[in-house]
Amino acid sequence: MPEIQASHATGRHGAGQPPIGVVMGFDFGEKLIGVAIGNTLTASARALQSVRAERREAKFEAIARLIAQWEPVQLVVGLPLSREGKEQLRSTQARRFANQLHGRFKLPVALVDERYTSRAAEDAGAADVDAESARLILEQYLHTHH
Numbered sequence: 198m199p200e201i202q203a204s205h206a207t208g209r210h211g212a213g214q215p216p217i218g219v220v221m222g223f224d225f226g227e228k229l230i231g232v233a234i235g236n237t238l239t240a241s242a243r244a245l246q247s248v249r250a251e252r253r254e255a256k257f258e259a260i261a262r263l264i265a266q267w268e269p270v271q272l273v274v275g276l277p278l279s280r281e282g283k284e285q286l287r288s289t290q291a292r293r294f295a296n297q298l299h300g301r302f303k304l305p306v307a308l309v310d311e312r313y314t315s316r317a318a319e320d321a322g323a324a325d326v327d328a329e330s331a332r333l334i335l336e337q338y339l340h341t342h343h
Contacts, residue, residue: 222335231327
């Protein structure tokens with residue numbers, strides 16, 4: 198699962214260099230957003246929780262609380278692609294979510310191919326499939342960039 202796009206790099210870490218420190222990953226869904234937390238120094242991640250809210254603003258308020266608590270230097274969003282690796286409607290929605298994260302929180306955001314992460318989380322018997330999917334997305338990013 199290669200990284201699709203690293204976007205919105207900030208000047209804090211230099212152009213093209215991934216930030217070092219806490220990284221927060223997201224598995225975007227219309228109803229639930231899985232969240233994971235990781236660290237670039239250990240290249241490890243763990244499932245954190247899923248955010249559920251009817252209103253979009255309530256979702257971003259919950260995410261804002263997590264960002265304030267964990268203080269990530271980088272955000273990572275899973276990009277859903279078809280089996281053939283092509284973008285689809287859900288890809289557009291995930292890109293929009295990534296852009297909204299960047300706009301609201303002024304943190305760099307990377308998009309990572311999330312194919313088969315939900316299936317892997319289900320097959321592993323995860324209690325919170327969305328958060329576990331976010332962990333898998335985040336680990337893919339960490340193993341590719343750090």
